[in-house]
Amino acid sequence: MFPKDGRTTLTVDDIPKRWYNIAADIGSPAILNPGTMKPVTHADLAPVFCKTSVEQELDITHRFIDIPDLVREAYAQFGRVTPLQRAYHLEQYLKTPAKIYFKREDVSPTGSHKLNSAIAQTYYNKRDGTEHLTTETGAGQWGSALSLACNYFDLDLIVFMVKVSFEQKPFRRSIMETYGGRVYPSPSNVTEYGRSVLAKTPTYGGTLGTAITEAVEKAVTDPTGQTKYAIGSVANHVCMHQTVIGQELIAQLNELDIVPDHMVACVGGGSNFAGFAFPMIEKKLKGKIDTQFLAVEPSEVPSLTKGELRYDFGDSGCITPMFKMYTLGHDFTPSAVHAGGLRYHGMNPLVSEMYNNKTINAVSYSENQIFQAAVTFARTEGIIPAPESAHAIKGAIDLALEAKKKNEEQIIVFNLSGHGLLDMNGYENYLKNCKDPVIRV
Amino acid sequence: MFPKDGRTTLTVDDIPKRWYNIAADIGSPAILNPGTMKPVTHADLAPVFCKTSVEQELDITHRFIDIPDLVREAYAQFGRVTPLQRAYHLEQYLKTPAKIYFKREDVSPTGSHKLNSAIAQTYYNKRDGTEHLTTETGAGQWGSALSLACNYFDLDLIVFMVKVSFEQKPFRRSIMETYGGRVYPSPSNVTEYGRSVLAKTPTYGGTLGTAITEAVEKAVTDPTGQTKYAIGSVANHVCMHQTVIGQELIAQLNELDIVPDHMVACVGGGSNFAGFAFPMIEKKLKGKIDTQFLAVEPSEVPSLTKGELRYDFGDSGCITPMFKMYTLGHDFTPSAVHAGGLRYHGMNPLVSEMYNNKTINAVSYSENQIFQAAVTFARTEGIIPAPESAHAIKGAIDLALEAKKKNEEQIIVFNLSGHGLLDMNGYENYLKNCKDPVIRV
Numbered sequence: 006m007f008p009k010d011g012r013t014t015l016t017v018d019d020i021p022k023r024w025y026n027i028a029a030d031i032g033s034p035a036i037l038n039p040g041t042m043k044p045v046t047h048a049d050l051a052p053v054f055c056k057t058s059v060e061q062e063l064d065i066t067h068r069f070i071d072i073p074d075l076v077r078e079a080y081a082q083f084g085r086v087t088p089l090q091r092a093y094h095l096e097q098y099l100k101t102p103a104k105i106y107f108k109r110e111d112v113s114p115t116g117s118h119k120l121n122s123a124i125a126q127t128y129y130n131k132r133d134g135t136e137h138l139t140t141e142t143g144a145g146q147w148g149s150a151l152s153l154a155c156n157y158f159d160l161d162l163i164v165f166m167v168k169v170s171f172e173q174k175p176f177r178r179s180i181m182e183t184y185g186g187r188v189y190p191s192p193s194n195v196t197e198y199g200r201s202v203l204a205k206t207p208t209y210g211g212t213l214g215t216a217i218t219e220a221v222e223k224a225v226t227d228p229t230g231q232t233k234y235a236i237g238s239v240a241n242h243v244c245m246h247q248t249v250i251g252q253e254l255i256a257q258l259n260e261l262d263i264v265p266d267h268m269v270a271c272v273g274g275g276s277n278f279a280g281f282a283f284p285m286i287e288k289k290l291k292g293k294i295d296t297q298f299l300a301v302e303p304s305e306v307p308s309l310t311k312g313e314l315r316y317d318f319g320d321s322g323c324i325t326p327m328f329k330m331y332t333l334g335h336d337f338t339p340s341a342v343h344a345g346g347l348r349y350h351g352m353n354p355l356v357s358e359m360y361n362n363k364t365i366n367a368v369s370y371s372e373n374q375i376f377q378a379a380v381t382f383a384r385t386e387g388i389i390p391a392p393e394s395a396h397a398i399k400g401a402i403d404l405a406l407e408a409k410k411k412n413e414e415q416i417i418v419f420n421l422s423g424h425g426l427l428d429m430n431g432y433e434n435y436l437k438n439c440k441d442p443v444i445r446v
Numbered sequence: 447m448f449p450k451d452g453r454t455t456l457t458v459d460d461i462p463k464r465w466y467n468i469a470a471d472i473g474s475p476a477i478l479n480p481g482t483m484k485p486v487t488h489a490d491l492a493p494v495f496c497k498t499s500v501e502q503e504l505d506i507t508h509r510f511i512d513i514p515d516l517v518r519e520a521y522a523q524f525g526r527v528t529p530l531q532r533a534y535h536l537e538q539y540l541k542t543p544a545k546i547y548f549k550r551e552d553v554s555p556t557g558s559h560k561l562n563s564a565i566a567q568t569y570y571n572k573r574d575g576t577e578h579l580t581t582e583t584g585a586g587q588w589g590s591a592l593s594l595a596c597n598y599f600d601l602d603l604i605v606f607m608v609k610v611s612f613e614q615k616p617f618r619r620s621i622m623e624t625y626g627g628r629v630y631p632s633p634s635n636v637t638e639y640g641r642s643v644l645a646k647t648p649t650y651g652g653t654l655g656t657a658i659t660e661a662v663e664k665a666v667t668d669p670t671g672q673t674k675y676a677i678g679s680v681a682n683h684v685c686m687h688q689t690v691i692g693q694e695l696i697a698q699l700n701e702l703d704i705v706p707d708h709m710v711a712c713v714g715g716g717s718n719f720a721g722f723a724f725p726m727i728e729k730k731l732k733g734k735i736d737t738q739f740l741a742v743e744p745s746e747v748p749s750l751t752k753g754e755l756r757y758d759f760g761d762s763g764c765i766t767p768m769f770k771m772y773t774l775g776h777d778f779t780p781s782a783v784h785a786g787g788l789r790y791h792g793m794n795p796l797v798s799e800m801y802n803n804k805t806i807n808a809v810s811y812s813e814n815q816i817f818q819a820a821v822t823f824a825r826t827e828g829i830i831p832a833p834e835s836a837h838a839i840k841g842a843i844d845l846a847l848e849a850k851k852k853n854e855e856q857i858i859v860f861n862l863s864g865h866g867l868l869d870m871n872g873y874e875n876y877l878k879n880c881k882d883p884v885i886r887v
Binding site: 016094114116153175179183184185380383386387388389426427429433436 | 455457523524534535553555556557594597598616617620621623624625626821824825827828829830867868870871873874877883
C-alpha cells in the first residue's frame, strides 16, 4: 500500500565522505587569463577566491577530495541525506509505464541544492582567513544559501542580486536579510561597473554576468585583501561540491536495486546538473551503465542548444578569466524569465565538454511549457517546484510520455533542485494567462 | 560528531494507525444549539459537516478511531512520519544546559501540520458523497492544505481567506490556486453575511470568525445539499486528526529514551497544540509522566490568558453552534498581527477545559517578541519559522533560559507547526523596525 520505494534508509552516516572531481577523469580545458591568453595560475585567481577554492578550481589530478568533518556536520544539520522519492501520482496521472523518481534538494532550509557548495566555500574561506565574502545571485537561491552558511561560520556577506529577480521575488531578499546577508540589486551604485551600466541604461534589469562582475570587483578592490568572492555555479569547484547529490543518489539507487534509463536536471551555470549526474557519468564512462543524461534549459537562454563552444568571459564586465564553454556571449541579456537561476550566458566547461562529445544530451523549453509541468507536478505530488527545477520536470514528463508511446517500463530520475515557494509571482502570472494550467494526456 | 539524536529511524510503517480521541478520557462539554440551548444533535450538524465528521465531532466514547488506509497512504505521500530534530545550535547560542527538540510539521508540502486534518476531512467528505467543500483560512496554511487535499481526493473547494492575511500574504492565494482551490477575501460579496459586514464597514479586514460564517453560510445554503463545510481548527475532530503528531512524537521520544520536562506549542484555535500534546497528556493523566504543557498565544489575541470560559459562538455571524470555551467574544477583532492563524476569538473546548483545570499552562507574547525568537531560530537552526510557530519557539527559549538560571539539564520539546516562507512580509516589517533582530544572552 505505501509508497515505500524511494524512501531509502540512508542516514547522516551515509553522507558522502568525499567529493568527486570529474576533471581528474576527463581533464578540464584550461581557464585563460585574458591579459596573456595563457592558462590562469593560482596567483592569478588568488585575489578573487580563497586559497582552497583556487586549488580545487584548478585541480585536475585528485579524483576524490575529502569533505571536512565540519562541512559534513553542517550537511547533516541542514537535511542531508536528502530523500529520493517516487512520483507515483504523477506516473498515474500520465498513465505511463515509466517509473519516475526525484531527488529532493528542495528540503534544504534555504530551499535548494545551493547549500552544498555554500557550506563548503564558506568553511574554506573562514579557514583561509577571509573576513568578508561577496557574491551574485539570480533568483536568490544561492544568495539565501550563502547567507545562511556565512551566518553559520560567522562571516560577513554582501550579495548582488540581479535586479529583475530582486523585483520579481522581493521576499528572497528578506530571507537573505533574516539570515544576516546584505543585499544590493544589480546593477547597483556601489561598484564602478554597476555605476557604468546604470549610466548607460538606468533601467537595466541585470543579468547574472553583471552581478558577477560587481561581486568580483567588490572583492578584489578591498585594499585589506580580506574580502573574497564566492560563486554559486559555473565553476568546477562548485560542481564538485554538488556531487554529494549524485553520490547519495547512487547509494539510494543501489538500495532500490535499480539503474536509471534517464537522468534529467536543469542547467543554468550547470552545477545542479553536474552534482546530480557526474558520479553516474563516471560509471557510464567506465562502461558500467547505459544511462542517458539530459540537461534542460530555457529556450529563452539556450546556451547549450543554441550557443557556441568557445572561450568567453564568465561575467558581463570582462573582469573574470575566460572559460571554454557553450556561450551566448557574455553581453547576452535574456528576457526576464522567472527561472532567474538559469539566466546565465554560459555553461560550466565540463558540462560543455560532455555535451560537445555527446556524453550528455540537451533540450530547451519555453517558460509556459515549464510552468504547465510545474502545476501538473504540484497537483499530483503536492510539491510546488522552483521554475528552474520545473525544466527538469518537463524533461522527465516528456520522457515518460515517450516511454508510454513505446510501452516501455523505463526508469527516469530527475533532480528536484529546489522548491518554488518564493516564486509564486511566476505561478500567479502563469495561472492568470494560461489556457490550461496542466498537461493533459 | 553528527547531530544524531532526534534523527530517529521511524518509517512510513510507523505512521499511527489510530487517532486518539481524548474526549473519551476526559469527556467534552456539550455543544449547544443556540436556538434551543440544548446539546446539538447529529441532525443539527448534518447540514454543515459530512456524516463522518459529525460522528467524530460528537464522539465521547471511542478512545481510538482507526485511520483509513487511504488517509495513511496520503500521510506517507506528503511526508509523514515527520522528523524530530534537536536544536543543537540554538542550545549553544543560548548557552543553556537544556536540551531542545522540535517536531517538524514544517516539512509538509503545504508547509504546516494542517494537512493532517485536511486529508482526513477530505477523504470522509468524498466517501460520504460531498461534491463541493467550503472553508475559512487565516494565514492561508489551512486553505493551502485543504486545496491540496481536495485536489488529491478530487473535490471542488472554495476558500474564504481573512482579508488582512489575503493582503499580507498574497502568495498564499497563488498556492491555493496552484492546487486548484478558489479563493475569496473575507468579508466577500458572495455571501449574505459578507455583504452585510461590508455594508457596515467597507474596509473591514476580517477575522477567522467572519470567514467561518461565510464558509458555513455558503455550504448550508446550497439547495442541492452537496456542499459541506470543513474547518481548520477549534473543533474536536480536527484536534483528534492532529494526534498523529503526538503519537509519532511519543515513539520518537521512546527511541531516544527521553521524557520531556516541557512541551510547548502555539495556540490559535488549538489544533496543533492538541495534536502535539494530547497523546502525552493521556500519559500524564494516568500518572506515568510529569511533563509540563505550555500553550503560547499572541498577547494581541489572548483568549486563554485574558478570555473568559463560557458558551460562545464559533463564528462572528452567530450561525454556528455554541462551544464552552475561553473566548474574547465572537465579535472580537484582533489587530492585524502576522500570525494570521492565531487571530481567533475562542479556543477548542478540550484545550479550554484542560487550561481551566490546570492540566496545562498558558503564556502570551507580543508580535515583536515572537519575531525576535523567530530570527534567532532562523540564524541558529537555518529554518525560517511561521510567525505562529515562533510563539512556541519563544516559549521554548524562555524555558531554556530559565533552565540555565537554575542550571538544570531540562528537556524541552516544541512543535514547529509550520515554516514562514510565505510570511516574509512580516519578517521584512520586523527587520526594518527592530532595534536588535535577535535575542541576546
